[in-house]
Amino acid sequence: MREQNLRAGIGMMVATTVVFALQDGISRHLAGTYNTYMVVMIRYWFFALFVLAIAARSTGGVRGAVRSHHPFLQAFRALLLVAEIYVMIYAFVHLGLIDTHAVFICYPLLVAALSGPVLGEKVGWRRWSAIAIGFLGVLVILEPGSGMVSVGAAVPLLAAAMFALYGLLTRYVARKDAGEVSFFWTGMVGALFATAVGMWFWQPMSGTDWLWMGVLCLTAVAGHWMLIRAYEIAEASALQPFAYLQLVWGAAMGMSIFGDTLRPNVALGAAIVASAGLFTLWRARQVAR
Structure with missing residues (x-):
């Protein structure tokens, strides 16, 4: 049963990365034409309905x-996620x-680095x-001296x-609050x-x-x-390595639909970052054992 659950969980995670990559592509398309704040607002309306249905x-x-037990931290978490979505779409x-x-994809490394002071x-x-x-891999991606290192990068x-x-x-609020509470x-x-924020930027x-x-919301x-x-x-530590597949699907969509270019330094740097992230996950699992 455990092996079946692991396989099902991995399959679900792979499918999730495909859906999220599609979501990112649609977000890029819509935000390239309409105001980002409006796009995120409409997306959150559907998200709120989903959350209410789950809570009910x-x-x-x-x-x-x-x-x-942590209302202020919960509110701050929620605001932080909205702001992160704005930044990502930009x-x-x-x-x-x-x-x-x-x-x-360096965010798992940041999680590991900040887990000491935060948790x-x-x-x-x-x-x-x-x-x-x-982070050396991130520097390889940014390629100092090539012109990509800027405020935008x-x-x-x-x-x-x-x-x-x-x-x-x-993870911190989960010590006392159930998952349903955090999700709500x-x-x-x-x-x-x-x-x-978005109501001031409505566009036809x-x-x-x-x-x-509608597809973005779904x-x-x-x-x-x-x-x-x-x-x-399935265990989060077993599933997390498959989350890196979102980079693969996103790259495929970027090249085939939006004409993005996969530069050699980006491929190499991403491989270094992903490998370092996988090692930190593996090491955390070994320490936990």
């Missing part, structure tokens, strides 16, 4: 999902899917070495740092904030793009549901 079916219902439009994802976890010299090697690195902090805070706060506070949208907007809901389901049936 959970033990304790919506009232139980509202009760948190990077998709201005840097492309390939370069953005190649830098963004009080011990990070040994082996993982610190892997973190350092991973730092955008996906900022998004990675924000997402890493979001993940660490999620993420969706509802995020929707309120995205609406407060063509019929075709409303269809793409992929966002489906991706989160599949990710939750994958972590329910």
Whole structure:
């Protein structure tokens, strides 16, 4: 049964990476034509409906999902995720899917580096070495002196740092709050904030793009549901290596649809970053054992 669950979880994670890559491509298309704040707002409306449906079916219902031992941290987490989505979409439009994802995949290394000050976890010299090697990979991607190192190139690195902090805070609040509580706060506070910002940037949208907007909303809901389901049936440490496949799908979409170019230094740097990230995950698992 455990082996079947692992296979099912891996299959679910692979499918999740495909859905998220599709979501990123649609986000790039829509944000290239319409205001990013409006796109994120509409996406969060559907996300909030999904969260409400999940909370209504959970033990304790919506009232139980509202009760948190860390309300301020939960609210901050939600705002941090919305801001990270804004930053990522900006990077998709201005840097492309390939370069953005190649830098963004360093976030597991940032999680490992920040787990000490945020969670009080011990990070040994082996993982610190892997973190350092991973960031050398980021430098290979950015290729100092080539012209890519600029304010724009730092955008996906900022998004990675924000997402890493979001993940660490999620682990912190999980010590007392159930997953349903964190999910509810993420969706509802995020929707309120995205609406407060996005309502000032409304633009008319063509019929075709409303269809793409609908697909974006569906992929966002489906991706989160599949990710939750994958972590329910298999260990996170066993599934995390497969999350790097999103870089593969994103690169394929970027080259085939948007005309992005996979430069040799980006491929090499991404391989270094991914290898360092996989090592930190493996080492964390060994320490846990």
